[in-house]
Amino acid sequence: QRHLVESGGGAVQPGGSLRLSCAPSGFTLDFYTIGWFRQAPGEILREGVSSITGTGENMNYADSVKGRFTISRDNDKNTAYLEMNSLEPEDTAVYYCAARWGAGLSLLTWEYDYWGQGTQVTVSS
Secondary structure, eight states, X not given: OOEEEEEOOEEEOTXXXXXXXXXEESSOOTTEEEEEEEEOTTOSSOEEEEEEOTTSSOEEEOTTTTTTEEEEEETTTTEEXXXXXXXXXXXXXXXXXXXXXXXXXXXXXXXXXXXXXOEEEEEOO
């Protein structure tokens, strides 16, 4: 069964950095748009954070993370990444990566086909 596996989460102080990784199980990422989402404590909905097209040429970001987060991918390593800098307590959430086949950028959860189980990011002093 196709799914994704996230790693790299943890606990950091405000201003710190983390790099999340996303690897597929059962398929390759080459022609998939990858999205990163997060679900904050107590929130029902997942917020779209960033997405990147299959070639890595195009990407977008939520306003709340622009200038602090960077999405990337290495198709040779079959892995996508989310570099998070200048982390704030408001970034505390479970972070999920997701994949959608051959499509453009999207920060909408219902447009994605495959999901990971999530990785916890906690920003606290």
